[in-house]
Amino acid sequence: MGLRRHSRPRSTASRYRTAALEQLWRAPTAQRDLTDHALPVRRDAHRTPPLVVLTEAMGMAVPAWAVLAAREQPVALPTAVLAALVWAGVRTVRGRWASGPPRTAAGAAEVLGDWLVFVGLLAVAWAAAGHAVDPTAALVSAAPGAVVAAAMTSLLRRRARATHRRPALRVLVVGDASGVETVTRALDSRTQREGYAVVAAVSVGAAEPEHELPVTGRLGADGADDDVSTVLSGAYAYDVDLVLVAPGPLLSGDRLRRLGWGVHDGGMALCVLSALTGIAAARVRPESVAGMTLLHVAPPLRRGPETALKTVLDRSGAVCGLLLLAPLLLAVALGVRLSSRGPVFHRQIRHGRHDRPFTMWKFRTMVVDAESRKAELTVFNEGAGPLFKIRRDPRVTAIGRMLRRTSIDELPQLFNVLRGDMSLVGPRPPLPEEAADYDDRERRRLAVRPGLTGLWQVSGRSDLSWKESVSLDLWYVDNWSLATDMNLLARTVRAVTDGRGAY
Incomplete structure (x- = not known):
């Protein structure tokens, strides 16, 4: 049932991409001599x-010298020079300036870790020098350097991402109709940023996939000798980089194993879809037992040192945010008060962790009688699921439209974070009527504190469908970590600047 055509040779470019994938995943494959096809590397680019x-x-x-000199420390200049040298040494030893592709860890978390090591080394030098410098002054003088380093790290990450940006991997999906649909829908989602493009499919069984994809061949219900030739013919015809197999009742066990042998022997990279969904790779540990591959899944973080540290960072971040943004908050409050009749703040009952209600604060962006006019605008609702959203809502004031686009109207929720009702990062807090309509799956969003920002905000906000929003929140609930929080806070700045999906 395979294609009646000869398998054409792989192109040189596609062989490069396949070799890179196999080196990354360490997939078992036939030995091939790639010494004559070395990938060109732009060393100066990174x-x-x-x-x-x-x-x-x-x-x-410079800041260290300025602070120490202002505090009349006796060795201000030598101490500042020593601090710069130690800082450069820490950054070099920890590989922050090494060449290579962009890493995925949060830049702010990296800099914070380096700074703590740097402070420890300075403490040793301070003790060895006989306490020549006031330790408080030394700590204060070292803080601006960390801020500068974080800014430089962010610039380097953007430059590295632009340098190493590659076209999406061309994927051939092999599976039954439901498996092909699942993979194609997920990889075509607006929230998917991994760089995979499904270009064709090989169907297993008689059912036809609903997705409009070229079907290059079909595998029968029972294993056949032409399984490998059918898959490789489609892979060569569409010059794919990766064969992604979605196992099912008709494609499992020995048949899947033999297909894997043939795909690798044909020079293709292979990936097998796991039945586990919504689980970060960091929580999964593979183990081989009695010839079986077992996947140990770690439980979500619900208690322990990392959750305690998240609470500390939430409260301290809220305090710092309120202090730093106090002039902006006062200016916005004055603008809201003078631009339209009504209070400065809008208070809403929302549901938080474990379905507990709390009062959430926002700057008022609508007219005073907005709630009473909601019923007459129901026919214009553009929100997904239980959400009520209108792109051109007539109830929104002129200044409110600007506040919503920049998300400044959300800043009073820092008071909610300070009180412990919310977190800096987490799922969107639902209204009581929304929470009342939750099913068991959606109610899992309430297992953690809701957030001022989250995956939903950096992935499209109101432009997302209800199903996409729920999936993003559930992923965060099960897989959050401090590194994830740092990354989402950094991405929030870009999302707010962009303004897409905010209305």
Whole structure:
């Protein structure tokens, strides 16, 4: 039942991509000589510019000298020079300036870790020097250097991502109709950012996939000798980089194993879809037992040191945010008060962790009688699921439209974070009527504190469908970590600046 055509040779470019994938995943494959096809590497593209190194060193030395001199410390200049050298040494030893593709860890978390190591080394030097410098002054003088380093790290990450940006991997999906649908729908989702493009499919069984994909061949219900030739013919015809197999009742066990042998022997990279969904790779540990591959899944973080540290960071972040943004908050409050009749703040009952109601604060962005006019606008509702949203809501004031687009109207929720009702990062807090309509799956969103920002905000906000929003929140509930929170806070800045999906 395979295609009646000869398998054409792979192109040189596709062989490069396949070799890179196999090296990344360490997939078992036939031995091939790739010595004559070395991938070109743009070394200068990801080398850390000397100006960045100098900027970080000066960013540590100059503020340190200024603070220590202002505090009349006796060795201000030597201490500042020593601090710059130690900081440069810490960054170098920990590989922050090494060449290579962009890493995925949050830049702010990296800098914080380096700074703590740096402070520890300075404490040793301070003790060895006989307490020549006031330790409080030394800590204060070292703080601006970390801020400069975080800014430089962010710039390097953007530059590295732009340099290493590659076209999406061309994927051939092999599976029954439901498996092909699942993979194609997930990889075509607006929230998917991994760079996979499904270009064709090989169907298993008689059912036809609903998705409009080229079907290059069909595998019968029972294993056949032409399984491998059918898959490889489709892979070569569409010059794919990866064969992604979605196992099912008709494609499992020995048949799947033999297909894997043939795909690898044909020079293709292979990936097998797991039945586990919504689980971060960091929570999964593979183990081989009695010839079986077992996947150990760690439970979600609900208690322990990391959750306690998240609470501390939430409260301290809320305090710092309120202090730093106090002038902006006062200006916005005055603008809301003078632009339209009504109170400055809008208070709403929302449901938080374990379905407990709390009062959430926002700047008022609508007219005073907005709630009473909601019923007459129901026919214009553009919100997904139980959400009520209208892109051009006539109840929104002029200044309210600007506040919503920039998300400044959400800033009073820092008071909710300070009180412990909310977190800086988490799922969107639902209204009582929304929570009342939750099914068991959706109610799991209430297992953690709701957040000021979250995956839903950095992935499209109101442009997302209800199913996409729920899936993102559930992923966060089960897989959150401090590194994830740091990454989402950084992405929130970009999302707010962009303004898409905010209305």
